[in-house]
Amino acid sequence: MQSFYLPPGTLELVIVSGADAAKLLQGQLTCDVDAIADPGFARGALCNNKGRVLVTFILVRQEQDFYFVLNEGLSILLMQSLKKYLPFYKCEMRLSEGTVIGAVGHATASALAGTDALPEAGQCARLRDGWICNLDAEQQQYVMHRPTVTEHPAGLTPGSTTQWLISGLPSGQFPFTASDSEQYTPQELHLDRNGYVSFTKGCYTGQEIVARMHYRGKQKKLLHLIVTDSAVSPDEEVEILDGTGLTIGASFKTLNADGRSYILAHLPADLDDAIKGALKNKSGLEFDKRVF
Secondary structure (H helix, E strand, O other): OOOEEEOOOOOEEEEEEOOOHHHHHHOOEOOOHHHOOOOEEEEEEEEOOOOOEEEEEEEEEEOOEEEEEEOOOOHHHHHHHHHHHHHHOOOEEEEOOOOEEEEEOHHHHHHHHOOOOOOOOOOEEEEOOEEEEEEEOOOOEEEEEOOOOOOOOOOOOEOOHHHHHHHOHHHOOOOOOHHHOOOOOOHHHOOOOOOOOOOOOOOOOOHHHHHHHHHHOOOOEEEEEEEEOOOOOOOOOOEEEOOOOOEEEEEEEEEEEOOEEEEEEEEEOOOOHHHHOOOEEOOOOEOEEEEO
């Protein structure tokens, strides 16, 4: 993945602050809010009472302030869900527009942050006018909050929302958008496998259903990431075949960038390596693939 930055206004930022902010969020989110370092971050989700994912996010903690970094269109869903609890807690919630920046690549992140002292993978650091978090060392993916930044250094390459979503795929970050809201359980999106869900923190909205599926359910299908150099329309359902030509699954979500198609597909959990190595579709396309 080439280096690029995601301009302010592309990602959304919701701030919950106050003495009871942690208490409110601990009772609503799938991640363990109390376990987040100061400064630090966690990936998490907010579910409805049926255990279906309303939004996913990166939650950054700075003292009594909690910053939700969300994909476009998700902030209104988060705020609508949380606002009914605010009268019972000593905290406030607000939308901060145009103050969060995404970056892929160490050099790009350093230029935007104004420092070469970037945090280690999985950690956050304070900046003179905000903070920066290192989301993934291998993909060199960062988010930062810089309210005073209005211009970016020359020579940096702007990227698209799709490129940003694709940059998180190799580390298992589902490209969640508003159209996915309330459609899937955390297990269907592998959120439980990729650090979004704590099974030791206690109760939260939808927790009973999510926990029951975790402890009693056995997933018959798992998400796989399939990559091809051929163009596949996001609206096209791609049937996935094994080496014998038998249909074993279909595309779940497709993203396109830089001449490649990135396909997420639910395939049988018991596929062996030989079958995975022979995956194709009806047009004969051969794929690079991995468990998501």
